[in-house]
Amino acid sequence: MIVGFVGSGSMAAAMARGWVGEFEEKLFSDGGSGRARELAAQMGGEAVSNEEIARRADLVVLAVKPNRLEEVAPELRDAREVVSVLAVTPLAQLQAALPNAEHVLRVMPNVGVEVRKGVLCAAGTATDLVWMKTAVLGLIVEIAEEDFDAATAVMGCSPAYLALAAEAIAAAGVAAGLDAELARQLVTETAVGTAELLRRHDPAALRRAVASPGGSTERGLEALEREGARRAFAAAVEASLERMRE
Numbered sequence: 001m002i003v004g005f006v007g008s009g010s011m012a013a014a015m016a017r018g019w020v021g022e023f024e025e026k027l028f029s030d031g032g033s034g035r036a037r038e039l040a041a042q043m044g045g046e047a048v049s050n051e052e053i054a055r056r057a058d059l060v061v062l063a064v065k066p067n068r069l070e071e072v073a074p075e076l077r078d079a080r081e082v083v084s085v086l087a088v089t090p091l092a093q094l095q096a097a098l099p100n101a102e103h104v105l106r107v108m109p110n111v112g113v114e115v116r117k118g119v120l121c122a123a124g125t126a127t128d129l130v131w132m133k134t135a136v137l138g139l140i141v142e143i144a145e146e147d148f149d150a151a152t153a154v155m156g157c158s159p160a161y162l163a164l165a166a167e168a169i170a171a172a173g174v175a176a177g178l179d180a181e182l183a184r185q186l187v188t189e190t191a192v193g194t195a196e197l198l199r200r201h202d203p204a205a206l207r208r209a210v211a212s213p214g215g216s217t218e219r220g221l222e223a224l225e226r227e228g229a230r231r232a233f234a235a236a237v238e239a240s241l242e243r244m245r246e
Ligand SMILES: NC(=O)c1ccc[n+]([C@@H]2O[C@H](COP(=O)([O-])OP(=O)(O)OC[C@H]3O[C@@H](n4cnc5c(N)ncnc54)[C@H](OP(=O)(O)O)[C@@H]3O)[C@@H](O)[C@H]2O)c1
Pocket: 006, 007, 008, 009, 010, 011, 012, 029, 030, 031, 032, 033, 034, 035, 036, 050, 063, 064, 065, 066, 068, 071, 072, 085, 086, 087, 088, 108, 109, 110, 111, 156
């Protein structure tokens, strides 16, 4: 099976890495920067035109910025199976731009796809094989199209918010005297364990389990509430949503 990436930016690179060993051939295109050639060299693929991707690929991943859809769509006339990762671009718009495609799947992935631990919100249709290949990248959650923007704000953007929390906690550890590399490792491995626990426990229950009454975690949580941590995360999600509506 041949996969072709129309657009060779951050998301195409993350998906291509997650799909290592999954396809016989990988094709890449770009808007002229040379990133397709670089990615093809890294991943063992070929840099080709959009038309060639449409002709040769069994699965076309549309990974340009949303405002490039109208420009690239006429070059993808021959594409049959399309997975679009374009933010804020509804299925109806994709189907209208790609009228010859037999299946169009709208997917909102997050960067976790690179390590096959992504979350992929999905709507639309695809062959069983395309569903299977998509599922290799992480957890697929089928959602209503009207929920895409809110879901994107929560799962698409949040790796960056969680990274900021990790960065801030590690920096505070350094300020308290820890070696920077050690602080980073402690926070990272704590995040891995916490993610696993959050699969099993409600976040409030997990918080209560760590924060014994009168103890140091409770004091820390009080400081977070006082300093507006909750408000700050709510504002981040709201600001992301606002940007998507613009
Ligand atoms: N980054 C994320 O975490 C994330 C998450 C979910 C969804 N997405 C979606 O994924 C899509 C890509 O995002 P990104 O972050 O990967 O953007 P990006 O890094 O800017 O990459 C966009 C790519 O599209 C290429 N391109 C532009 N015009 C083209 C054309 N005419 N033909 C072929 N390729 C063309 C660009 O080429 P050049 O290299 O020549 O500029 C670049 O390689 C967006 O629609 C975004 O909404 C991204």
